[in-house]
Amino acid sequence: MRFNYLNLRAFGHFTDYEINFDPSKNFHLIYGLNEAGKSTALRSINHFLFGFPQQTLDAFLHGNTKLRIEGELQNTEGETVRYIRRKGKKNTIIDTNGNVLNESMIDGFLHGISDNHFTNMFALNHETLREGGESLLESGGNLGESLFSAASGISVLRKVFEDLEKKSADLYKKRGSTPELNKLLKEEKELRKEIAQYQLKVQDWKELERKYNNGKKEIESLIREVKILSSEREKLQRMKLTLPKIAKLRELRNKLLELGEVPALPDNIEELRKEMVQRLESAGKEKMKAEDEWEETKKELQEIAIPEGLLEQAALIDALYRELQSYQNNVKQAPMLEAERKLLEARVISFMKEIDSVHVRLDHIEKYRLRLAKKEKIRELCKDKPLLDQALETNEKERREIESDLKAKEEEYFSFPVPPNIEELENVIDIVKRAGDIEESLKLRIIDNNQTEQLLEEMVKQLPLWSGTYKELVEISVPVLAETIKKYEQGHTEILKNLEKTDEQFIIQTESISNYEEQIHHLEALTEIPSEEKLLSIRSHRDQGWKFIRTKLERGDLDEQAFNEFTNGKKIESVYENLVTDADAVADKMRSEAEKVGAKKKHLDDIKRCKDKIIELEQKKDELIKELADWQKSWDKLWESTSIKPLSPEEMREWVVKYGQIKGMFHGYEKEQKAIRELENKIAQYKQSLITVLASLVDVDQQKTLAELLQMAEKQQRKVNEDWNKRTRLDDSISGIKHRINNLSFRNKELYQKLENWKDQWLEAINGTNITDTTSVVVAEKIVHMYEECTKAYDELNGVEKKHNSILEQIAHYEERVHNLLKSTSLSYDGKAVDIVVSELNAKLGQAKEDKVRSKELSNHIKRLETAIREAVLEIDAAENYLNDLMMQAKCSSIEELEKVEVKFIGKKDYENRIRTLEEELIDIGGGLSLHEITKEVDQFDRDSIDVELEEINRKLSEIEPVRSELEQSHGVIKKEFEEKIQGNNTSSVLAEQKKESMHAKLADLTDQYIQIKLASTLLQKGIEYYRNQNQDPILKRASELFERLTLQSFSELIVDYNEKDQRVLMGVRDNGEKISIDGMSDGTIDQLYLSLRIASIEKYGNENEPIPFIVDDILVHFDDVRSKETLKILLELSKETQIIFFTHHSRLVEIMKELATQDQFQLTELNSKEAVNV
Template identity: 40%
Template sequence: MRFEELNLTAFGHFTDYPVNFQPNQSLHVVYGNNEAGKSTMLRSITQLLYGIPHNSKDSFLHPNSNLRIKARLSNSSGNTLSFIRRKGKSKTILNEAGEALPDNVLLPYINVLSEETFRNMFALNHETLREGGEALLESNGSVGESLFAAASGINTVKKIMQEFDSASKELYKSGGSKPKINELLKKEKELTRRLNDSQMLARQWMQLEDDYLHGKKQLDELREHYLQVDATLKKLSKLNQAAPILIERDRLIEQQKSFTEIPDLPNDFNLQRENVLNELKHADENAKISNTEIMALEEKLAKLDIDEKLLTCESRIQSLFSQVGAYEKENKDLHVNEAKAEQALNRMNDILLKLGYSRVDSVNIEDFRIAISRKEKIRMLYKQYGILHETIKEINKRHESLKETVALKRAEWEGFGEVKNIAKLKLVLDHAQIEGNIEKTIDVLSEEMKDLKDKSMEELNYLPLWDGSVEEFDSFYISILEETINQYIGQLERFNEDKTNLERSIKVEKTIILEAEKSIAELEALSVIPTEDDLERTRQIRDHGWSLIKNKLKGEDIDREAIKEYCSQQEVEEKFEHDLKTTDELSDTMWKESAKVGMKNKSLQDIKRSETKIAAAETQLQFLKDEMNLFFQQWNELWQPFGIEPLSPTEMKEWVRKYTVIKQNQGEYKKKQKLWDELTEKRLAIKSRLYLALSEVIDDLDTQVSEWTLTDLIREANRVVHLATERFNEKNSLEKEWKSKAADLKQIEQELASKQSELVNWREAWEDATKPLQVESQAPIDYTMERLDKYNELTTTYDEWADINSKAKAGMLFVQDYVDHIRIVANTLQLPEPINIQSFIYDLTNQLQEQKKCKQNQLEWQGQLDKRKKEYRLAKDKKEMALNRLDELLQTASVKTIEEMQIIEDKYRQKQKLSAELINLEKVLLEIGNGLSIQEMKDEIDKLDLDFMESEMAELKAELADLEEKRTEQNQIFGVCRKEYEEKIKGNSYAAVQAAEERESILAELAELTDQYVQKKLATFVLQKGIEYFRSENQNPILTKASKLFAKLTLNSFEGLTVDYNEKDEEVLLGLRNNEKIGIDAMSDGTKDQLYLSLRVASIEKYCEENEPIPFIVDDILVHFDNERSKITLSILKELSKKTQVIFFTHHYHLLDLLEETLSHEEYQLIHIHKEAVMS
């Protein structure tokens, strides 16, 4: 793909801004100052290909709906595509006619690359370049990771793989306990155990359920009987409570009959009466007030005296009053203008006399008027003459001075002397400085080597289980992996955990036994509680005695020893009677204390079950101890080949870590020793080259200089180069200066000739312009300008005189017209003709204001009078309406006077009070009846004998108390059975269900976490395999090309790249310098950047050879490069542009100078972005 044209039609601050990429060039350098729009154009390229995002920050000038980017693309097949990208969710690709194109129309050009892949592979800036160098360091130079990171542009490959590994270990770790999967497996194991323990035998379930249901049925029957008796008692209690209330209700009904003739009044009758009386009172008061005010207003209106004729002239009088000031001014200005006109006429006569003419009336003033354009031309020529004259004078002065300076500077240059050639010295010095401060590095290495050696000695002295020397330790190797130790640690932790669980289980069961024994002791604190076994033993003794008696009664042979053993000193019959009584008493006791018997049996069963569990746990504990002994035997055998009697696995893990650290320090010491030797040799070589180069520049160089340190030699070489450079620059400056002055001298001579030619042309133009002034051609210039001023003064004075005459005539007409209007007003009002115009109009205006005020008062008072008359009539109407309403109230109460109406009101209130009391009593009765009507309650009470109701209620209460006692007793008997049923059956069943549900939840979570663990492990595996495959396919071609590019970018301080193996037998990337292999960790930041850029360019070249080429977008990647490396980079990008288009963005102007020095103008296209053009 190639960009042929890009047009930012409406994007960011761009409006219809085209960028044409020249077809014969593939390296395009886009330059623009800060804020010119470089970053916006960069964004437009990606958004053109992949769409403008929803939250675009480039819509501050153009609205979102108007954002447009236009482009024309081509590909290697010769196809072209012109299209427009708009902002939207769908159909965002349009043709030039505005019609939507399919979304896949760009596929032949962008190779199905995603936006992220395009950014990573084919876009590079100084930040991603530096990140790429750091990624090479993080990968420890791994060939596969380095090639993959450079080709894909993904600079965090190592970090991604570490994140996958860390995430998988957070989920599961062999032998671990804290990771989520390990923890859930432990919980699932415990829940399975709990689920097994919570199961019950079927026979026990059925027996316990039968006992529970039988006891529950007995309790339900007692509860039903209790409820029936309680309902009867409550009914009698309600009727007993309602009887006196019914009597009171009958009394109120009888009393209510005496108010049957009182009429029903409205609820607000009292309020209506008060309102009507108040309205009557207010209406009388308002009528009196209005009548008083009416009389006062009529009196005031009668006293007014209004001049209607004066009011008729109001507009004319106001007009005259408003112009009285103008009249005074015009009258005064008339006399002033007449005097000014006479003065102007005198000035004109004086000017004409000076010009050689007689009076004004003898000439035509217009003959003296010079056209404005001609006057401007004369003045311009006058100014030009002064400037031209001074310029010629100043040029002559400069010419003489410069001529003398040129001669002096040339003589100084010719006598300067020889300048030494320091090119070789600079080359050697640059090479020495590129190597860096070797001596400081050697000193640092010496210190570091000493620190490493001391540190190794110290750590070895404190390393347990070791008493050998440092040399013996150097050849001592442990081949046991950390993972093996971790497995032993995990196994030991599991052993300890199982041991702790078994000991805890034994302790819990012993606690259960103690609690059960304590429960039995509490039950037997007052009396011994027999068990089924006790009853069975007593019955066996009783039956044995009965068999002896039965044999004796049958006359069979009697076993005397058996009888003696059975009854001792007692008779057999007495002993049997005693045993029979004991058995009956024991049976009765068990029946009476059935609840305690059940609880004791439960406790005995708990003791037996716990003893069984303790025995099983002790067996498992012994087996576990045997396994642990075997474990420690294997652990000791593991270390036996190394002659070490190991500590615990955890301690040995720390021991191996310290062992590894000491080994690493020894390895680091060897590396630094090797590097120290190399640098010492290199320092000697650089000193030799520097001394030789200095001896070629400095005559009679002191031989002791060769014994100086490298730093002193570099300092001396810098001093020599600086002095030689200053001398060279000084001579070069002298040469440039005298040549520059000579060129200036020639230019001044040309300038003098030009000015003299301008002076001739000026004289011709001056004569032509001054002809109307009637002066001779050789007349002085100042005289001519003075005559021009007289002409101007004459015409200007004439114009002033004409203007003054015009104003005087206009003022006279205004004054006469104003006086005529005054006379008309005086005649209309039949007043004498005024002598003083101003006094007349002021007096007349004051009279007018007084009349207007009177007129206004008349209108205002008349309005008030009409309003008060209306209020008076309204008060009368309200009084009439109030009287009518009072009559209506009297009729409602069926009375004739107000006093009678108040009596009726009082009786009506008493009637209402009785009705309210009756309603309240009925509400109470209905509440007591709880669903029975009042009549139904009366009927029920009539059926009862109220005298015996109290005794009947007392009997029912006694029966309830007896039922409550029986129910309590049955509850106590049923309690033990219910408790065991709920705890052992319901409780254990619930526990089993809860444990099963929790176990299923954990299994589901385990499945999900296991999927995540597999995904993380699989992702790491796939990524590693992908990197390895990419390495095997691309290593040779990419590294071959990158090696050459790396040598160029480092200015041949590295010969190239090679591949070797590290201590883990992994292929790593190394730099070649002086036939030595340099690891990436020993490279500077700049060198790592150059290595990454070499790999990146080589990868892009290979991609473009095998696929449709994609443009390489570069944004200021040379920020950290010096000028020489920048030039090399530009030439490399030029070579890359032969295989794919390269667009290089920058805002650094000095790069344009480097471009001109490195490439010809035909090899690249320079595109300027101008902010002014963008914003226009």
């Protein structure tokens, strides 16, 4: 795949900026000065292929929605796709007509490469080059990591491995104590021990159960007694509240009977009566008020009078009044316009007299009106004449000055000596300069070599087991090989591991014994578990008693001493009977507790087995200690030839590495000494060459340094070159002056011809005017101006006359309309001015309009008042009718009688409401009894004895309460213990179990994390190793060739070797066969190694897949010219396989590329111009 072109339509500071990639070339060098847009163009490539990021820095000129990048891609089959990428969340790919394209079209050219993959593998700048070199250094040259990092462009592999290792170590470490998993496992073990301590013993159970049941019964008895007393107290308190309410209820019922029969009236009778009386009074007042107001309004309406015919002419009066100001202005303006007309007429005649005093009449004015083309032609010719005169004068003056200058230059040229030939001098200077600043290089080498010597001395001082010089050290022979040390180290490690395992097994067996003893103790915590040995012992003792009895029965004689010891003064039959009982009891116990007996026996067997194992471990440990002593003797003997008392294999392996480093550094030191001598000889040779070539030009001091001699030679070179340049410049200057003189002569002829042409045009232009051929151009311009002023004044005169006549007509028409208006009305204004008449008419019209509106308002008001009077009459009738209805219901004939009946009705309603309220209160406090049952219950109680009975009940309750409280408190403690332990666990046990479950969940989670991290590290390592196995040979072979070229043969090849950990690592090989590890290379060399691996990986990818363009951004900023040229040569070769786009802002690289390749091999594009420049 390749780019054919990119068009930054709207991106960054670019607008419609196109970069073409020549299809016949595959190496494109894009050069731009700082701020020319190189970085912007670089970003456009990624955005074009993979889309704009959500946040972009390139939308400062064009908004986010306007950003566009157009381009065309082409694959190896010749297929192309052209599209435009816009910024957005979806449908970001469109064609040139704005139609949305499918993203899969682009994926077909990229073959699944993502944005990150493209950036990491196919884009490289000086920063990522440096990071890649650092990653090689951090990995120690690990072969797999180096190949994978260079191929993928991922330069943080070592950091990933370190992060994974750190995370796993933070979770778990063998024999560690601080990692989370280690701490949790220790806590879980302690928690299991804690839970075992919370078990309840059987012998405490019966006493706890007895106390709990007795306390429970006593409390229940007290509660029953309290309930009975409380029920009796509540009943008495209810009667105490009920008695006064029953008495009040009976009183109210009697009063209700005393009222007798009362007519049924509305509940709000009083409110209705008052409302109707008020409405009757209010309606009467409203009626009287409306009648009085009607009389006054009628009188005011009759007093209004409007002049006849005035309102009919309202539109005309309004129009005349609006035009009054215009009329007044016209009256003032008419005399002023007449005066202005006279002034303009006099001015026109004055102009005509100045131009031509013969034809001074207004009817001849058209003779003074020149055509526009004629006027402009005269003006144009007036401007041209001074310019032609000035040009002739300037041309002639310049010609005289140049001829004088030519004479002076020719004199200087012929007096200048011919400079000497310095070709040999330039060759020597070029040779010396190509060698570079070798004096400074020599100085630095000497300083570096001295530092190397000091470092050697320092390293030897820090080397354990050695007190001699570094020269003596490199002379000794250390025959011990890395593999031998490794073998001894493995043997030593194996012995120590076995010792450690033995100690661990000893601790495990000891802890197992403790655990088994603890489990036996746990089994016997509730009841004693007899063992088989105990049963055998009791039975043996019993059988011995039986032997005594049988002997006595059979023979009659006994061993008195043994018999007395057995019976201990007791009767033999009692002793034997007790032993039989004990043996049977133990046997019965063993049968009932068979499972526990078996468990105890197993634990006892396990304890015996553990003790036997401990004896074996102690014997094995003694053997390992002896084996360790034998190993030490063999190890010491291995180093006898070096007179060194060796340390541990690990330390001696490090000692051998340091010894090798010192020896390698010493060889480098000697090689550098040889190079210093060669540089000194070369400097002397260059100095002699410079002195020889300078001797013919200047006196030379033989003691000067090479730099001083080179400076002197360059100074002479510049001087001679300046002389040649000066002579050449004089020659060029003389030729140029002669050419200018010829040009000025030709110009002179042209100017004289133009002057003749001007005269012909002048005569033609002034024909028909009062300008003659002798009139100067200045005067002619003034006459043309006067023609214009004359006709302009006449045109103004015509305009003023027309305006004056129009105003007079407007005044006459306005006055006529006013006189006609007065005739149509009954008004008379004899002798008054027209504007005063119009103002007065407008004022009277306004008053007439107001009177008309007022008249209409008064008429409407009269109608409203008449309506109000009718409504008041209806309101009075309605109120009187409603009051009559109320009196009929009350069976009375007057308002006063109605009020008396009203009082009795309200009293009846009050008694009924109060009776109803008392009945509801009695039912509420009656404890569910009906009103009849409550009355019946009250009649059974003696009112005077209620308080006495209540006092007695309260006394009994107050005596019971402290007893119950004390009993409940003491029982609460027993109950809490009983409820906790009856379930087999107390609160502490439950909490401990919950904590254990939580701990197990956390252990599972952390274990999963640890497994994931370890698995990730393993998979990454396997992936790297797989990549190494698949790609090591082809990539390493090509990278070795490239590395040799990039280091300018400082290294001859790359090889794979093994480090002290037996890991495959990359090493560089010098011409003399010396191997240099990555950490022994300079930063620049490591960068060149990374670049070699990167280019080799890209070549391999291109051979096996669709090639992808390689985007390079100024990777040579830290390379000198020679290495830059070699790198560009390699990239030029790579461009035969894939497209290379190389960005730079260093003009020196452009020069090197032009020296290195022809125009047919690469394309140069400059970003500092409007369009791409193709070379």
